[in-house]
Amino acid sequence: MDREEILKMLKSPANWGQKYSLWVVYFCTGCGVIEIPPVITSRWDAERFGVLPMATPRQGNLFLITGYVSLKTLGAIIRTYDQMPDPKYVVGFGSCPVNGGMYWDSYNTIKHLDKYLPVDGWIAGCMPRPEAIFMAVVHLWQMIDKGIATGYKRYKENYGYYERNQREILPHLAKFGRVETTAGRNS
Amino acid sequence: MLTRIALILALPVVGFLVAVLFMGLSRKITARIQRRYGPPLYQPIIDVVKLLTQKENISHGILFDLGILLGLAGAFVTIVFIPAGGIQPLSTSGDFLVVLYLMLLSPLGVALAAGASENPNASIGVSRKFILALGYEVPFLMAALAVMTRFGTTSLVQIVSSQQGSVLDWGALALPLPALATFLVLPAMLGIRPFDFAAAPQEIASGPMVELGGKYLGFAAIQGALHTYIVVALFVDLFLGGAANMLTFFAKMLAVFFVGVCINAVLPRFRVGQALRYLWKWPTILAFVGLVIAALRRG
Numbered sequence: 001m002d003r004e005e006i007l008k009m010l011k012s013p014a015n016w017g018q019k020y021s022l023w024v025v026y027f028c029t030g031c032g033v034i035e036i037p038p039v040i041t042s043r044w045d046a047e048r049f050g051v052l053p054m055a056t057p058r059q060g061n062l063f064l065i066t067g068y069v070s071l072k073t074l075g076a077i078i079r080t081y082d083q084m085p086d087p088k089y090v091v092g093f094g095s096c097p098v099n100g101g102m103y104w105d106s107y108n109t110i111k112h113l114d115k116y117l118p119v120d121g122w123i124a125g126c127m128p129r130p131e132a133i134f135m136a137v138v139h140l141w142q143m144i145d146k147g148i149a150t151g152y153k154r155y156k157e158n159y160g161y162y163e164r165n166q167r168e169i170l171p172h173l174a175k176f177g178r179v180e181t182t183a184g185r186n187s
Numbered sequence: 188m189l190t191r192i193a194l195i196l197a198l199p200v201v202g203f204l205v206a207v208l209f210m211g212l213s214r215k216i217t218a219r220i221q222r223r224y225g226p227p228l229y230q231p232i233i234d235v236v237k238l239l240t241q242k243e244n245i246s247h248g249i250l251f252d253l254g255i256l257l258g259l260a261g262a263f264v265t266i267v268f269i270p271a272g273g274i275q276p277l278s279t280s281g282d283f284l285v286v287l288y289l290m291l292l293s294p295l296g297v298a299l300a301a302g303a304s305e306n307p308n309a310s311i312g313v314s315r316k317f318i319l320a321l322g323y324e325v326p327f328l329m330a331a332l333a334v335m336t337r338f339g340t341t342s343l344v345q346i347v348s349s350q351q352g353s354v355l356d357w358g359a360l361a362l363p364l365p366a367l368a369t370f371l372v373l374p375a376m377l378g379i380r381p382f383d384f385a386a387a388p389q390e391i392a393s394g395p396m397v398e399l400g401g402k403y404l405g406f407a408a409i410q411g412a413l414h415t416y417i418v419v420a421l422f423v424d425l426f427l428g429g430a431a432n433m434l435t436f437f438a439k440m441l442a443v444f445f446v447g448v449c450i451n452a453v454l455p456r457f458r459v460g461q462a463l464r465y466l467w468k469w470p471t472i473l474a475f476v477g478l479v480i481a482a483l484r485r486g
Contacts, residue, residue, distance in 0.1 A: 017237030021230070026388070045223040047214070050230060055388035058400030061241065085401040086242040 008145070018061065018087060019144045022137060025060035026053040027080055030067020032094040032127055039130045049137050057083040062140075064133075065119075068096035068103050069110040075170050081117055082175065088152050089120045091136055098122050115165045118151035118158075194276040195267055199413075202266040202420075205437055206412035207231050209419075212441075213448045220452040231412070238405030247398060250303035255399070255406045258296025262413035265289040269420050270347050270429060272436030278344040286343065287331060290417060291320070293410055297395055304398035312394020316378075316385040318459055322466035323375040323382075329474035330365035333481040334425050337362050347429030358426035364477030366426040368470040373443075375466060376418045378411075379451040382462055419443050 009016040024036075039046045040053050054060040057080045065077065081090065092113050095101035100111035113119055121140060123132045143149035155162060167176055210231040218225025246252075267277050268286050279285075298316060301309035335341055337358075338349045350356045359366040375382040386394040399407050423429060423439045430436035457465065 013236050014240035017233050017235075017240055021234045021237040042221050042223050045218070045225070047218060047226050048224045050226055050233060055392040056397050056400075058398055059393070059396070059404055061237070082244070085244060 015144060019141050020050040022049075022051050022062040022089070022140070023054040023060045024051060024062045024064055025057050025080060025084065026055055027057075027063075027076075029065050029069065029073055029077060030094070030096065032064075032066030032096075035093075035127055035130055035133070036064070036066065039133050044130045044134075046133070046137075049134060051133075051137060057081075058085065060084055061088050063088065063090045064093050065090065065097045065113060065117075066093045068094075068101065068106075069113055070108050071110070071169065074110055074116060075173055078116065078166055078170070078173065079175075086152050087149075089140060089149055090117055090151055091140070092119050092122045093133070093136075094128060095124055095126045098124060101126055110169075116162060116169070118154040118162070120149045120151040191276050194274060198271060198274060198276060199263040199266050201433075202271070202413060202416050203409065205440070206409075206416040207235070209415060209441070209444055210412050213444070213451070216445065216448045217452045220449065231408070235405050235408055238408065239402055241401035241405075243401045243403070247300075247304045251300045251398075251403070254296050254298075254300030254303060255403050255410075256296070257299065258293045258410045259406050259413075261289060261292030261296055262410050262417065265293065265417050266413060266420075268343070269417060270343050270424055271420060272430040272433035274433065275344050278342065281341045283331070283335065283341045283343050283346065286417075286421065287328070290421075293414055293417075294320070297407055297410060300399070300403070301395035301397075306398050308391045308393075308397040309395050311391050312385050312397070315391075315459055316395065319375055319378075319382060319385055319462060322463045323372040323470075325467060326368045326372050326470035326474040327376065329471065329478050330362075330369045331425070333362055333365040333474065333478040334358060336478065336481040336485055339485070343424055347424050350428035351431065354428070357428040362426070362477055362481060364473045364480065366477075368474035368477065369422060369426065371470040371473070372466060373418065373422060373447060374450055375462065377415055377447060379447060381450075381454045381457045383451075384456055384459055384462065387456060415444070416440075419447070 005016075036053070038044055040051070046052070051062070057063075061084065063077075063081060063084065069077065081088070092098055096103060096109070097113040097119075100106070100109060103109040104111065110116065120143065121136055123136050125132060140149060166173065208228070211226075211228040214230060215225045215228060265286060268282050268289065270278065294316065298313045301313050334346060338346050340346060340349075346358075350358055350361075354360065374380065378385060384390070386396060391397070396404065396407060419440045420436075422443055423436065427439050427443070430439060
């Protein structure tokens with residue numbers, strides 16, 4: 001730790017903790033998750049940045065949306081996001097969550113993830129290299145320092161907007177109070 | 188009296204700091220074994236600070252909250268009873284028996300909370316944890332009985348003071364078989380590989396911890412670190428002669444813990460049946476033979 005870091009830590013221990021301890025939800029949302037194993041193992045070693053994979057949403061605070069988001073996956077993503085404790089950050093990984101990517105005309109894929117969840121940052125590319133995850137992490141640190149990584153607050157303030165969009169596309173989600181159909185166990 | 192109260196309050200804090208340092212060391216050592224750079228030494232502190240500042244969105248009920256607190260309190264109480272290098276604020280004649288009972292209290296608290304969370308993964312994890320406890324308690328209690336028979340006392344302080352002469356007085360040399368048996372079940376008591384199936388992240392989503400997040404996970408992490416301290420400190424007190432001062436004591440603990448970390452870093456995970464078969468075979472046989480030898484030598 002250099003002197004500047006110690007000052008920042010004393011000013012806000014919570015910020016310091018949330019910055020350097022990003023635990024990723026270990027959830028394969030799409031094909032991009034194939035880049036995660038090299039990131040967390042010996043070759044790229046994400047643990048030196050404090051980034052660890054976690055098995056359950058309750059333990060994570062960084063949600064990587066890795067790759068295309070199909071309708072069924074979106075249901076699981078929303079449920080996972082709702083279970084994560086605050087403060088939580090969402091990063092779209094790859095070009096598919098940004099604008100649909102190569103699935104831009106698919107009937108079953110989400111084109112704009114930020115209509116359904118508040119996204120704090122994007123990593124463009126198909127596929128992004130593992131280094132891109134570290135760039136995203138460092139960028140997220142800067143955003144947390146400036147206090148602009150506030151996706152979880154935006155989600156609460158504009159919940160009506162997000163809920164309307166979610167309900168429009170996934171009316172059978174369990175949180176909307178309907179009985180789940182056999183079509184989507186995960187949705 | 189006043190110094191005694193001060194020691195009772197200070198020992199859990201010291202134990203907590205040592206346990207957190209050990210956690211950081213274990214992550215660094217594991218990283219180096221796997222040819223990684225690894226996180227900074229103070230990474231567990233960052234993690235705990237983060238976990239304690241997080242905000243849970245829901246509640247799982249009062250039993251969930253109290254179970255975690257019971258686990259944490261049980262760990263803190265157990266630490267006070269274990270002599271740590273000449274510091275033993277609560278030394279009485281039967282404190283070894285008290286420690287044997289209290290050691291189960293803190294995992295029990297976490298199990299209580301896990302049961303209250305009503306998650307099937309948590310239930311599976313808890314049942315695996317109890318099966319594992321059934322496996323290692325048999326050889327460990329036999330080894331503990333051998334220690335009590337050899338030194339003729341149930342006081343940890345007297346057991347430590349009987350080993351203070353030379354290296355030859357150490358429990359590991361006076362009782363080689365029970366010491367070996369306890370060393371073989373040490374990974375099971377610590378819950379590390381190859382016996383980490385109770386909290387396997389890949390199979391059952393970290394078992395009892397599955398619904399713990401934020402502050403709950405922070406407390407559970409502290410409890411886990413303290414449990415590591417308790418088990419390793421007990422091993423040092425019983426078989427490595429304790430120590431006259433705290434520095435030597437923590438150095439001995441570090442040596443034992445280092446071996447445990449190396450085992451954890453290189454071995455895969457047992458299935459439940461394999462673990463039980465292992466635990467009830469070699470460690471149990473060794474501990475039983477050691478107990479018979481100790482009883483015959485005494486009688």
